Structure formats: C-alpha cells, structure tokens
Amino acid sequence: MAIGLSTYSFFWRASERVPHPLDLPQMLQQTAELGADVFQICDFKAIEAFGVSELLDLKCQADDLGLELELGTRGLDTEHLRKYLGFAEILGVRLIRSMFNSNSLKPTSDQALALLQTVIPQFVEQDVKLALETYEQVPTRRVLQVIERIDSPWLGICLDPGNCVAALENPTDVIDMTAERVLNLHVKDFAFSRRDGWVGFTFAGCPMGEGLLDYAYMRSKVRPDTRHINQIIEHWLPWQLDAASTCALEDQWTRHNLNYLTTRQTEE
Template identity: 25%
Template sequence: MEEYKKNPFDSYPLNTRRKFIKNASLGLMAMTIPEFPAIFDNTKLGIVVHSYGKRWHASHQSSDYPGFSDASDLLAHCHAIGAGGIQVGVDGWTEDFTKKIRDQRERLDMYLEGSIGMPKKETELVDFEKQVVLAKEAGIRILRTVSLGPRRYEALHSREAFLTFQKQAIHMLGKTEGILSKHKVKLAIENHKDWRAHELAQLMKGISSEWVGVTLDFGNSIALMEQPVHTLQLLAPYVFSTHVKDMAVRPYPEGFQLSEVPLGEGLIDLKKIVNTCKEHNPSITFNLE
C-alpha cells in the first residue's frame, strides 16, 4: 500500500494508510460494547436534525415515518421517543414561530440548541444577528455552526485556497463575536472536515472569547487522518456541544472507507470522549447524530 501524501496545506505529516487503519482497528478491539449506554449516566441524549435527513421537510407521506415540516414537529417527535432535546436550524424563523417553539420547549421540559450559518461576508451580519436574537428568545443559548460548509478536501485544492479561507474565516469570526457577546449567546464551531484539530484549537486561542467554542463531532476528523483521541485532546478545552456518533473504517484501494455505525460497534472510545467532555464542561449536551 502506498503512503498517503502529506497534507498540501501545511507540513504536518499524515499517517500511512496501513498505520492509520491498524491503529483504528486496535481502538475497535479495545471497546467494551456493553458499557456504552452507561457512560451517559442516565443523561438523556439530544437529537441532531441531520439524524432525520430523509424525514426533514420530506415531500413524501408515510404513516409509519411521517416527515417533519419544522422544528416543532421534530421537537414533539424527539420528546415522544425520550430524547432530552434537539439541535436544529434557526434560519427562517419568525417571531410567532419563535414564541411557539419556546412555549413548546418549556412545556416538554427539553433543551433546544440552534444551528446557524456562519456569515461569509459583512453584509450577512445583519441577518446573522436577527437569527441570534430569535434563537435567544426561543431559549437557545448555544448555536452550532461550520466555517466552510463542504469538506475541506473537496472544496480546497491548494495551500493558497486554504489560506484565503482561513483569513476570511478568522475575520468574520471576529465580527460575529461582538454580536454573540452583546446578546450573550454562545457559538460552537464544529470540526466539520474543514479545520484540523490543531487549526481549530489555534482559532479558539486567537479569538479567546467565552462566547465562542467548539461543537465536538466524535468522528468527523477521522476523514482528515486524525485519531479521535488526538482531536479530543486539542478541542475538549473549548467544547460547548457535541455530535455523538461511532465510526468504522476498512481498507480501500484509493484510501479507506469510513462510515457511521451503531454506538458501540465502531472504533470510537465513547467512554473516554464523554468523560473528558464532562470534565471540561459539566453542563455539556450530548446530541446523537
């Protein structure tokens, strides 16, 4: 098997494919599958809207699996299955809907986290602030976001392209921080296959704000050839929220295949990640994606 090429964006060396899969497999063998439900200490998991990709705004009708037209439908469904809360997009909310979802959340005694688009240019800041205000009125105190959107290795094809993205992302984060601190709402940037862990950690150190942190996705950074524990060590000090998942890998002629799998059946050390997140943030939420 040939070695992976070094990351074109910096000089940080990557594992070989053979070494990466070997280490990941050792993590899988070390898992104690029956333990995973207990690691949450009876804390109810939340649900990320992306868990229902086919039912969210679904055009087809199903008596067994009806579609969700909005966050209110999703909240009601997740309450019915015993979830503790949801994480859902806030774009397009009106004042009337905000009041409706706030009252529903309070009545069901569930938590509500938002998902918001990161402004790419300063003209988008006004709409961003409107969404932050409505989210706060609904009872949301944490808004998850992503910096780039698409996967880094699909959207950026040169060091220059990455540096341009990095510069703009840092600039816009500085602009949004003032809005967040003004309204006292936290923004949690996900490791969304765009930032590598050390880059996102540097971003957190640079902004140095109590209102800007991280949504730690348990498995995303594997696609950037990072071991989950490495990602955890660098990002846990900044974690506001999470995307809980388990992952599996297997060899493939052009690299490796990566897939989400049922909790406890993959290579993620769930217990270690959950406990470490709790150590750094006792009020952390765990959202199943």
C-alpha cells in the same frame, strides 16, 4: 449537562425521500416522548423562512415539552450569524453551532479571526455561545488556533471527532486537541466496512458502541457532566432498501443511542 437529539437524528424521516416527512413540531414531540432533554435544530435551512409567530409557536411547544433548544448553521458571515442570533433570542437558545465554511465563504484564518472578532461581542451581550464544529474541510488545529486567539468563554468547539477522519485526523488526537475548548458534543459512532469486491472502504455510521468512537475516552476528556456540555445525538445512517426500512432503522438507532448515552452517564 443534558442529552438531546438533532435534526440529523431525523435525517431520513424529515427528508423528501419519504412519503410523509416529519416537520419540526413532530420532531420535537418525538424527542420529548423518547425522554431526551435537548433538541438541536441543525442545518435545517427551512427555519430561515419562519416568521416571528412560527418561531414563538416552536418555543412554546419546546417549553411545554420541557425541551431546551439549540441552533446550528454554517459559516462565519457576520450578517448570517446575526440573523441566527435573532432566531436565538426568540427561541430562548443559548448555543449556536456553526462551521468555518459555507457555500459562499471559505475564509482564511485571518479572515475568520476578523469575522469572529466582529460578532462575538453580540454573542456575549446576548449570552449565547458559538461552537465551531470539527470537520474535514478545515484542519482542527487551524480552527482551534483562531478560537484561542480570541480566547472568549462564549466561543469554543463543537466536537465531532468522526468528521475529521476524512482529513486523516485521528479521532483521539482531535479529542485531545480540543477537549478544554469544547462547548457542545455531536455524538455518533462510525466504522469502516469493505466495499463489494474488496475495492476500497465505506466509512459510515453505526449504533453507539459498535464502531470506532471511544466514547468513554471522549467523555473522560471533555467532562460534559461537570462542565454542563450538552451531548447531541446524530446519525450517519446509509439509505436502506426503501423508505420504510430506512425510517425504521433510523428510529431504532435513535432509541439505542439514547439508551447507550443515558446508561453511561452513571459510569466512572
């Protein structure tokens, strides 16, 4: 088990809304400097344009920094997942996170099953695990049913209970349903706040320990330390007044959350 950061931990600092966006080598460097052990390149579409030499450079940098790499994408399209298996082979990646839906394909359960049955043998052959994320577009139970029908140790859940609130799924219920099938954890805290004028709510991120995520319960159910499941820190940080204050707060949250998770790994 290791604690790591995701490209989502650098969401604003790597975006076009800031004057000097971070690139992947800079994100890897900062991840290592902060003491994390894993970096998940998640939903970072630019990597699809990388050539072999660029990918090898990234792997060499990660190796030099002592970082384990993971990949994240969206969708179950067979050729797309095969493409990411190709990236994984070059980068030495042993876990790819994906989702049921992509912009071009929203499969039924039977279609998802057929797509996964086609590609999972290649994941097994390459010794790469595929973790499907819990999120609001697809009911958790439906994702889980497909995974259980295939019943392979190379296919499981990327658990992010905060995503499912938008589908009125209780985070604790999502944890309970998926715990034994989890292969990867996306860790972020979240909370509701009243909108101006008390008209509705905003559901957004917050520093770990200040929101609705019962991290201790999730950890006790999933047992990432004994099951060797990496915990990847993400943020739902709303844009602040300007780029400088947003980037500063994003960095502050990252440091706080890393410290929070590291401290709690020694707690029973």
